[in-house]
Amino acid sequence: MHTSADRDAATRLAVKQAREDLLAFVMLMNPSFNVGPHHRLLCDQLMQLEQGETDRLMVFVSPRSSKSLITSTYFPAWALGRNPYWQEIAVSHSDDLATKFGRAIRDIINTTAYNTIFPKVKIRKDNRAANSWALEEGGKQAGSFLAAGSGSGIAGFGAHLAIIDDPISEQDAFSKTRREQFKRVVFLWFTYKINARRKSCTSYDKMARK
Numbered sequence: 001m002h003t004s005a006d007r008d009a010a011t012r013l014a015v016k017q018a019r020e021d022l023l024a025f026v027m028l029m030n031p032s033f034n035v036g037p038h039h040r041l042l043c044d045q046l047m048q049l050e051q052g053e054t055d056r057l058m059v060f061v062s063p064r065s066s067k068s069l070i071t072s073t074y075f076p077a078w079a080l081g082r083n084p085y086w087q088e089i090a091v092s093h094s095d096d097l098a099t100k101f102g103r104a105i106r107d108i109i110n111t112t113a114y115n116t117i118f119p120k121v122k123i124r125k126d127n128r129a130a131n132s133w134a135l136e137e138g139g140k141q142a143g144s145f146l147a148a149g150s151g152s153g154i155a156g157f158g159a160h161l162a163i164i165d166d167p168i169s170e171q172d173a174f175s176k177t178r179r180e181q182f183k184r185v186v187f188l189w190f191t192y193k194i195n196a197r198r199k200s201c202t203s204y205d206k207m208a209r210k
Contacts, residue, residue, distance in 0.1 A: 025078045080145070088146070
């Protein structure tokens, strides 16, 4: 029979593991998450990125494999908890999709579970829009997050972590004209604009191929 002391000890251990391990964080935040072998591999690679052991990563996994849930939602939230002064940028093929990721990350940070794991990290009350919000740590101004569609203006924002998820839509991918436009305009935007935003830390580039 488990006592309250046993349960408290188990909770403290789970919180400690979630603070140190991305997959443990995902499982604590989402207890119903169905873990597969590829999730452990993916989380290990992302943790190497956060720790600076590699400076970029490309992820190619089949659809409906939770790659965006982990890499574009849970990972940036976990990384900000561990590095609250980081600036992050998330890019997708549309402002709406990028904002969807921004809203999901912001909402994770606002949960009680997240505050148990990273108690000092909060969303600033005066800067909390879904596509652009800022953090405070212990009451002090800290990092920030920006969501942007491919080719959007990102001047004035830096990125310790840049996440690129589906930079071209599935419909455009099947259009020769749109693919050529992507190569001429958007690819140059990624090459020069995103790289120019990178700060002296890590950058994560996720190009999801369907």
